[in-house]
Amino acid sequence: MDTTVVKTLFFSDDGSIPNHPSLPVLIYPGVLRDKAGQTESIFNRNNWGNSWQNGVFDYHHYHSNAHEVLGVMKGSATLMLGGENGKQIEVREGDVLVLPAGTGHKRIHASSTFKVAGAYPGGMDYTTKTGKSSERPQVLKEIQDVPLPDNDPIFGKDGPLMDHWNIR
Known part of the structure; x- marks a missing residue:
């Protein structure tokens, strides 16, 4: 089992952004600091696919039919998670x-070099x-119906996501 420190955040439905009713957001601070350029390929090796590299939209949005991993490849940013509140x-x-699935996210500010890789379990x-x-x-039904991932996007079958999301 990996011993990476993981921060968890829970958000409630605010009437606009539903967030997820039972799964927390997981934040792995600095976990890929020495491998930031390999972020997308690490996600892909752990069966998180349909990947891309870009930024984060500057408006509140969420994905109702898939969980998402974001890895910061370059730069820094301030993000708002969970909707307006x-x-x-x-x-x-x-x-x-x-x-x-359902977690609101928005870019508030970013450095000129900010770039993330994003991916989805099983390439959804x-x-x-x-x-x-x-x-x-x-969307509330779609969020409930999204299957749990088979792997942690960084550490595979033995990663912290498996415990925090009660997949084992």
Whole structure:
């Protein structure tokens, strides 16, 4: 079992951004500090696919049909997690965030070099939702139906996600 320190955050449905009703956001501070350039390939090796590299949208959004991992490859940013009443967090190169389906996220500020890799368990396709009232109640059902991942995006079968999300 890996001994990486993992921070957990729980967010409630705020009426706009549903967040996940039972799974916490996981933050792995600096876990890939020495391997930031390999972030996407590490995700892919652990069966988190349909990956990409870019930034984070500057508006609140979430994915109702897939969990998402974000790994900071370069630079730093302030992100808002959980919707308008959520929590601002500072992320920097080497940090990894696992966002359960429904978790709102938005970029508040970023350095000019900020770049993340993102991926989804099993390479799932994902929707991008913005909290419109017309999205409900369909998204609430979709969030509940998203299957748990088979692997932690960094450490595979023995990673902290398996314990924090009660997959074992």
